[in-house]
Amino acid sequence: MEILKVENVTKRFANHTALDDVSLEVPRGSVYGLLGPNGAGKSTLIRIINRITAPDSGHVYLNGHELAPEDVYKIGYLPEERGLYKQMKVGEQAVYFAQLKGLSHREATARLKTWFKKFGIEYWWDKKVSELSKGMAQKVQFIVTVLHEPELLIFDEPFSGFDPINANLLKEEILALRDNGATVIFSTHNMASVEEICDHITLINKSHNILSGSLEQIRREHGTNIFEVEFIGDRTALATQLTGKGFSLLEADDEEPSAVQKLKIHIDDHIRIKELVSDINSTVEIRSFREIIPSMNDIFIKAVSGIL
């Protein structure tokens, strides 16, 4: 069952419509990517889920019932615009934010000590935030986001501003949280990270949900019907074997004579894969055979520019 359901949400501002009849379902335990170019309406949708702002029409359901004020305790949110009180001490500040998320002072302190130890930053406790570097402050912010162990975590552009080492650490933490049963929504336009950690995505463009589903399914649906075969054998013979059967050969890498050769083939119909494979098999020795699956980046760009 889905943990979060957004139903026909519309939000208008004075001069533009930020979200127009957007619906989506986030499966429990998934890492859900919310993609879209800048200004598409992602942040508005995230604010609506966080109850920072209300939709003009439509509904948002958490665990099957309409979002209520106490649901903020079940959600952890790391905004894109992140900051802390500069003059406040790290520990005190983290406890304060945890208290705002409903933890008691004692509970918050105990959990924070554990997290600080885990990240090896216990000595930051009594430092002022202004003494920390940007990356250090980001770590504190991440801890604050997950401390109250929310069911639903929302990260808005989580990797922006992190160096590669910390970005990797963050990625591992996000996956660990998922493995512990949390659901993660994260908004990004960094496609590499989507492919690495998301299992479901929604693509929002110009206030509309233009593409939704599991990563696998989407890629398959947007498959190009192009296959690549690596083989050892007579290239010309293979080409002759395949011509005139509804397959088109896309590349002939004959400039690079090596033992293993490659060939890309387009087929009009998925059902004929078996036929293709047996045709190739009868002529040359197959080393590998795979479908060329488009990268999320390609799908993203195509979808946004309206080619799909």
Next chain:
Amino acid sequence: MGKIGLIARREFNERVRKKSFIITTIITPLLMVGAMVLMVWLMGRTNNRDKEILVVDRSGIIAPSLSDEGTIHFRPSEQSLEEMQREQPEGVYGILVIDEDIMTDQRGANLYTYEASTVETEEAIAGQIKRIVESEKLKAYDIENLDRILAEIETPITLQTKTISTDGEMKDSSSTLSLISAYIFGLLIYMFVITYGTMVMQGVIEEKSNKVLELIVSSVKPFELMMGKIIGIASVALTQLLIWVVFIVVAGGAVLNIFAGDMMAAAASMNAGTAMPAGMDPESMDTVAMLSRLTDFGYILTLIIGFIVYFIGGYLFYASMFAAVGSAVDNEKDTQNLQLPITIPLLVSFFVLINAMQDPNGPLAFWFSLIPLTSPIIMMARLPYGVPGWEIVLSVALLYLSFVGMVWLAGKIYRVGIFMYGKKPTFKELFKWMKYKY
């Protein structure tokens, strides 16, 4: 603890622990006492400077009877006016020239000074000449024992004032004390509202530029955040006030007991309802009346409670406006324009305050002490003189009702404003924000 409470507590702790708070809390009363001491000392210095006045008496009547008064000393001149005009005799303040027909010409006395003369000096000299001319004229009637009669009829009057309250009870009143209290309390509200209101605005701008806001509003409603901030800062203000009140009561009480112990005793007995102790000269009786008011617990309590009620109401009213302004801008430089609806009523209050001190029951003071924008300052200026109960009730009710309305409106602007970055909004836009649905 509710969320507003959590936020208020953070605001309070952060501010009270700051070195600047501790320093201003200690330094301000010391500075004020210091300034007063300096003022008194400087005034004493100028008054102590001797003013030597050379007299050229062409009538021969005035000069023999002129007597030194305070710092003014008279000395017959040895030079003519023309000579002294060319060259200033050393250490001389001015030259008094009396014409021959001083008895008949009221414009017959002329004072030439080498620097601008003061009203005080002029009045003293004119007064002496007037008395001399009057007594010369009296002498012309040839009355026997004139000097003794004159001495006998001279009677100084110190007006004893009592106010009749609505329940017919009579109370000593001291307009001097009322005037001072009116000024101090009115000014104090004005200063507190501006200082702490600005602090609210700066706090909002700081949160906005720190980008910490979005994190907070995912846990609390913007309205709760605004109210928490306003209440937290209000408690900082009240803490500071409390420290100052304790300081003033302790220091003031000690000073009064040391320097005016007998007068304090007299004041205490006046409060107790017994008669004024006999054998006290009228001058100090006035001071005793003032002290009696000052140590009258009920009177002081009314002023302090009034101050707290009006401070809280006025502060909340203005602080929510300050919060709305802070939410609408990115940095403090952009606030000036939007602050106009705040600063103008406060400035108006300040000017009306001066009028209300002199005419506490006049129409200007009456109306401005009812209008919520100005009532905190103006009513505080009227309160020391005594104000009818219904006026206070009406004024407080209006203030608190409009504060609720203002907080509601400010909350609406705040909610939209905190997410607006990059452009300087106009009043028109602020009004539009109020209508946004959230």
